[in-house]
Amino acid sequence: MTIDKALYSAPEGLESLDDGEELDIQIDDEELGDTQEPLEEPIGFDENLVEHLDPGVVEELVSDIISDFDDDISSRKDWIKAYVDGLELLGLKIEERMEPWPGACGVYHPLLSESVVKFQAETIMEIFPASGPVKTEIIGKETPQKKEAAARVEADMNYRLTDEMTEYRPETERLLWGLGIAGNAFRKVYFDPGLTGKQLSLSQQKML
Numbered sequence: 001m002t003i004d005k006a007l008y009s010a011p012e013g014l015e016s017l018d019d020g021e022e023l024d025i026q027i028d029d030e031e032l033g034d035t036q037e038p039l040e041e042p043i044g045f046d047e048n049l050v051e052h053l054d055p056g057v058v059e060e061l062v063s064d065i066i067s068d069f070d071d072d073i074s075s076r077k078d079w080i081k082a083y084v085d086g087l088e089l090l091g092l093k094i095e096e097r098m099e100p101w102p103g104a105c106g107v108y109h110p111l112l113s114e115s116v117v118k119f120q121a122e123t124i125m126e127i128f129p130a131s132g133p134v135k136t137e138i139i140g141k142e143t144p145q146k147k148e149a150a151a152r153v154e155a156d157m158n159y160r161l162t163d164e165m166t167e168y169r170p171e172t173e174r175l176l177w178g179l180g181i182a183g184n185a186f187r188k189v190y191f192d193p194g195l196t197g198k199q200l201s202l203s204q205q206k207m208l
Helices: 055-075 077-090 110-127 144-164 168-182 193-207
Strands: none
Touching: 055 077, 077 168, 110 168, 144 168
């Protein structure tokens, strides 16, 4: 009795084609290639990225930022109005008063103003002592190396906040005044090259 071959059996002769070598398949397709042209020069770390972006991308970013800024102002308009009205009702605004005498104080509630001044004065002395506002703390096991590093960090930060950033304490006092009046305050620290240049010139004048 003969046995029929399977319907899906491999064709004869394929065994002779298998020589053990791997097939190298190459696909040439322009759409799959990298169409982005390489930059002529690498962008430096401190360079202005706007100068390297497409004008259309810059316009889109500017539009988004302006829209977000307007939405932020709009969402806070009730709070801003209440804050301004409160300052006006308290008499905390700059004006040249002639009544009842020239230069008279226009504060309507001196008790509240006195409380804000005391809060500002006591708080600034706590967070800005004579030794400096920065104090370091070692987390974990203390070692001589960690103690030396903590001392260096504390000395460097106190030097920067007291000698280099001369505006840090006045701005902190202003922040505390707003905190006492409005109940909240926010600090944003950033690098200002123009202000740094002025500080350097003043320090050079002191050295001379």
